[in-house]
Amino acid sequence: MTDDTAVEKKSIRADALRNEDALLEAAKEIFATSGVDAPVREIAARAGVGVGTLYRRFPKRSDLVVGVYKREVDACVKAAADFTGQYGPGDALTHWLKRYCQFIVTKKGLAAALYSGDPAFDALPAYFRANFEPTLQSLLQSAARAGEIRGDIDAFDLLRAIGNLASVGGTEGAEHTHRMLELMIDGLRFGAAKP
Amino acid sequence: MTDDTAVEKKSIRADALRNEDALLEAAKEIFATSGVDAPVREIAARAGVGVGTLYRRFPKRSDLVVGVYKREVDACVKAAADFTGQYGPGDALTHWLKRYCQFIVTKKGLAAALYSGDPAFDALPAYFRANFEPTLQSLLQSAARAGEIRGDIDAFDLLRAIGNLASVGGTEGAEHTHRMLELMIDGLRFGAAKP
Amino acid sequence: MTDDTAVEKKSIRADALRNEDALLEAAKEIFATSGVDAPVREIAARAGVGVGTLYRRFPKRSDLVVGVYKREVDACVKAAADFTGQYGPGDALTHWLKRYCQFIVTKKGLAAALYSGDPAFDALPAYFRANFEPTLQSLLQSAARAGEIRGDIDAFDLLRAIGNLASVGGTEGAEHTHRMLELMIDGLRFGAAKP
Amino acid sequence: MTDDTAVEKKSIRADALRNEDALLEAAKEIFATSGVDAPVREIAARAGVGVGTLYRRFPKRSDLVVGVYKREVDACVKAAADFTGQYGPGDALTHWLKRYCQFIVTKKGLAAALYSGDPAFDALPAYFRANFEPTLQSLLQSAARAGEIRGDIDAFDLLRAIGNLASVGGTEGAEHTHRMLELMIDGLRFGAAKP
DNA sequence: AATGAATGAGTATTCATTCAT
DNA sequence: GATGAATGAATACTCATTCAT
Known part of the structure; x- marks a missing residue:
């Protein structure tokens, strides 16, 4: 080509x-x-x-950290398009939220650096939001239009909530996170247009 | 003598x-x-x-980490007795839960080491539970007997839940943690014997 | 062809x-x-x-050093012809000696390398002499014939003497060098055929 | 002791x-x-x-350079006392001036660093003068009182003059320096009180 | 021929750990 | 026992040199 x-x-x-x-x-x-x-x-x-x-x-080492972080954001955002192509709106959303949880784990690994106060990382929160908010917004809208979830969910709120949930570390943290995510997704389905 | x-x-x-x-x-x-x-x-x-x-x-550095961790656990446990002496059962519980949140922050700082896989830290979770569970159990029982909170709360469950909540980092994390803790304490009060 | x-x-x-x-x-x-x-x-x-x-x-780095050194020698030699064309014999000599002092400064910069014992620089002293001695010889002769300076000055001696004088470093070195050069030029005029 | x-x-x-x-x-x-x-x-x-x-x-590397420089100054100053104890005023002066020439050679080795503009070296010229000027002054006075040299020599002028002379590098520089130093010492003797 | 990306040897520098005092 | 000077392994980083394009 x-x-x-x-x-x-x-x-x-x-x-x-x-x-x-x-x-x-x-x-x-x-x-x-x-x-x-x-x-x-x-x-x-x-x-x-x-x-x-x-x-x-x-x-600088921070260049590497920033690079890894952005690359992971990009990869996660790109996954949304893949899921949208493969699944219906509701499943695409579900899959992507799980994928987003994986990203959070990566972020946790970089946290030490991210919160070190190095100004090199100042731009990352904005990068996070600028990329993830529209992505999730779009997934939510599609699913809401399809009547699979309720329509009053703010994308950024959800990103933070899941982010916090998935931030819980430890060996058993993963299972815990998974259970909580399932619960939360059920919550999204509750009160959907299509019952 | x-x-x-x-x-x-x-x-x-x-x-x-x-x-x-x-x-x-x-x-x-x-x-x-x-x-x-x-x-x-x-x-x-x-x-x-x-x-x-x-x-x-x-x-070994791990000896220092273990030492700090245990010392913080001990200090936090000791605080329970102080609060019990100073306040009524309900307030003692509330104060201690806030104190416990402070401990969690310390633990967060040590997390990198704790989850490093070093067997030197293997005994710490047990130390955590052996000290905190009876402490909180006792506070909960007193408060429940006094009719200030409901009596069906499992101490270890509560320790984990608050632990997870307080684990959320960042500058605004502290406020968030505080709000969530207040909410949770209200939850404990809900359905108390004494209305 | x-x-x-x-x-x-x-x-x-x-x-x-x-x-x-x-x-x-x-x-x-x-x-x-x-x-x-x-x-x-x-x-x-x-x-x-x-x-x-x-x-x-x-x-090799020494190739570069040698190249710079020879290029500077060549440029300095070439300046003699220019001065001869522009000025009378006495002034041409004076101008050239000042120009030669500039060259010495360059040489000083390269000195570290030049005296490093690297055989790559073995040929440079000969190059120096082969180029500068005839040049100055010629300038001296012209000036002597014109009766502007005495005729018993050995070119190489003068090159060394001025070289040593101009080698004195430091911020005030330049002024010092200039004063000494003036003095030396006056010395050349002393005892000239034309009083 | x-x-x-x-x-x-x-x-x-x-x-x-x-x-x-x-x-x-x-x-x-x-x-x-x-x-x-x-x-x-x-x-x-x-x-x-x-x-x-x-x-x-x-x-810092400059600490080492400063240390070496000062140590050499100190050693050279100390030598004056030794010579004064061993020789008569005139010979003590002569010996010390030769010793001082050795010091200058050391200084030459450090010159690259000294003139690098690093503020770490700012204090060295003052250290040089504060130590050498009185030392030579004293030697000159003794020799002058003994009638071995003339009495109108300024110590600092002499330090600089010999410093410049001895700064001339190269293999043959040493001999040249020695010849010039002899000449200069003869100059000091010229016009001495004791003929 | 020209280019500059890639390489890795050479050096500076830090810091855990030991041990003489 | 306490101390902190000495050690050197570990690591960061630079820059001369090579070589694919």
């Missing part, structure tokens, strides 16, 4: 992008495994690049 | 205890300020002792 | 020369600003070329 | 001082051999201590 010329001209850039993505993926995994203070070298190694490359693209 | 030798020995022990306590207090503060990975030297310095002394009493 | 291809080849060579010159100029400036150990990248950047190009022409 | 108690109390400090001195001596040598930018590790290794120890006493 892409013509040869374009490919040729952007070949270096394509490599660079591949590296950048590999680094973010590696960072996400390492951050999850060993925390946000994990050795830079480990991340570079897992991404299969030299430390120099890592430093070229992410000069 | 005690002979000189004993006094001497005890006085040394008293010094040691003072050091130990100073170290735990210092560690609590430093952990809160700079996280659980803060330089050992800072803790020793704030406690006014040398690092060698710190290492003598707390050879 | 010069077909299109040749022309093309020459045009490329001209580009190459332009690059080479740009690199030497950049290196001179960077060496002066940040010392001989300045990052290679800075030099390439200031020259407006990639580091690869720099390495193609100057594989 | 020092009583036991004092020794005992200061035993740690004595070790520390030994280390400090070893580090300064090592730094002096390494600076001379490999320049002021030599690896910190080399200096620590030559001093026979760990890098941590070096960093404890000299957190």
